[in-house]
Amino acid sequence: MISELGAKAKQLLIDLINTPSFSGEEDQTASIIGNFLKDQGVPFKREMHNIWAVNKNFDVAKPNILLNSHHDTVRPNKGYTRDPHKAETIDGKIYGLGSNDAGGCLVSLIATFIHFYKKEDLKYNLILLASAEEENSGEDGIRSMLPMMPEIDFAIIGEPTLMHLAIAEKGLLVLDCYAHGTTGHAAHVREDNAIYKAMRAVAWFESFKFAKLSETLHDTKMTVTQINAGSQHNVVPSTCHFVVDIRVNDLYSNQEVLDLVKDHVEVEVKERSLNLNSSSIPKDHEIVLAGIHLGRKVYGSPTLSDQANLTCPSLKLGPGDSLRSHTADEFIYEKEIFEGIDLYIKILKEIL
Structure with a gap:
């Protein structure tokens, strides 16, 4: 048979x-x-x-x-x-x-x-x-x-x-993150640089460790996979956009992870979907x-x-x-x- x-x-x-x-x-x-x-x-x-x-x-x-x-x-x-x-x-x-x-x-x-x-x-x-x-x-x-x-x-x-x-x-949560700053000539001092803001947020995504470790799925893993900003060498851009791919273990919901991220980074965060838990x-x-x-x-x-x-x-x-x-x-x-x-x-x- x-x-x-x-x-x-x-x-x-x-x-x-x-x-x-x-x-x-x-x-x-x-x-x-x-x-x-x-x-x-x-x-x-x-x-x-x-x-x-x-x-x-x-x-x-x-x-x-x-x-x-x-x-x-x-x-x-x-x-x-x-x-x-x-x-x-x-x-x-x-x-x-x-x-x-x-x-x-x-x-x-x-x-x-x-x-x-x-x-x-x-x-x-x-x-x-x-x-x-x-x-x-x-x-x-x-x-x-x-x-x-x-x-x-x-x-x-x-x-x-x-x-x-x-x-x-693991579930999947994809985030579009936007760091906003003030545009202007690169020769001038700019305290509000969107790229530097994005770099600080990216560093947090790289270093942060979730507390709950799953027996079967281990950690919740965050990876910055795309970044884009600027159009020419002498202009500070107003926005830096980057994408974060998050693989969520069974001890967190996607909403919980999203809320935690928003509490820790000083950039605008938009989720593509919360459905893929x-x-x-x-x-x-x-x-x-x-x-x-x-x-x-x-x-x-x-x-x-x-x-x-x-x-x-x-x-x-x-x-x-x-x-x-x-x-x-x-x-x-x-x-x-x-x-x-x-x-x-x-x-x-x-x-x-």
């Missing part, structure tokens, strides 16, 4: 790789996924570029598990030596944009859902969601789907984790214990996923390696897809 499901999943992955699906432009891959489910006898619904389905014996009285991964991709970087939209299988590797992030996870979860689709007397209902706009945290992705689907009790988010259990992931699942949750029982490790993930849009407990788990994501000549091993399906099924069997 696993070999048959794996073969179908592999071909689906190849079809997805061969079809460009940048965030917001996933129309064709949504159709491919929908047609695949139709061919497997699975009714589905489509909302914009999101495809979702429930198991055949769905029971409104039972709790619900969400199986989710995304079918959009980032744009290929300039380091590619292969056609990013042409799947190639060489020496056991399937090359192509989105193969690792997160095509391999998506097709493995779809195969797992099909395995359980007709099963009777399951403890949980299963909801499958192939979502759009994950890479750009878009409004028309999983966030738009949550009000349309049944209430979710917990979720498995398909992202490359080498099939280990990411029981927590840290997410986690208790270490003693039954799905986590099921994975541990099968020899999987638990850890905290520094990278962001659609977990950030969920309010229920969620676990990040999938075939592939996060270190390959967004790299040139991205790939996933064929065997990882088969192993992923096998482990997904075994973990779910422990609780279903």
Whole structure:
């Protein structure tokens, strides 16, 4: 059964790789996924570029598990030596944009859902969601789907984790900071220099340490990633703009971090979004214990996923390696897809 499901999943992955699906432009891959489910006898619904389905014996009285991964991709970087939209299988590797992030996870979860689709007397209902706009945290992705689907009790988010259990992931807070000063000729004394104000704030972002350290996610990390000011050598600019990328552990909310920053820096601070908070699942949750029982490790993930849009407990788990994501000549091993399906099924069997 696993070999048959794996073969179908592999071909689906190849079809997805061969079809460009940048965030917001996933129309064709949504159709491919929908047609695949139709061919497997699975009714589905489509909302914009999101495809979702429930198991055949769905029971409104039972709790619900969400199986989710995304079918959009980032744009290929300039380091590619292969056609990013042409799947190639060489020496056991399937090359192509989105193969690792997160095509391999998506097709493995779809195969797992099909395995359980007709099963009777399951403890949980299963909801499958192939979502759009994950890479750009878009409004028309999983966030738009949550009000349309049944209430979710917990979720498995398909992202490359080498099939280990990411029981927590850091949230993301991006800040645009503006230091304001007085413009004028550089030859004159200026006490109100926007660049110097920005430098003092940047030094604080570099040196400040958050007090709360998480068992799984460790510290909350702030990094200044962009800075811009001035247009010519002899003019003091009125404004210096810089950007701060903050990865927030599970002991702080994004609002708490924002409030703390505003209390400590003398620059204007504007947040881009407060929605992408840290997410986690208790270490003693039954799905986590099921994975541990099968020899999987638990850890905290520094990278962001659609977990950030969920309010229920969620676990990040999938075939592939996060270190390959967004790299040139991205790939996933064929065997990882088969192993992923096998482990997904075994973990779910422990609780279903």
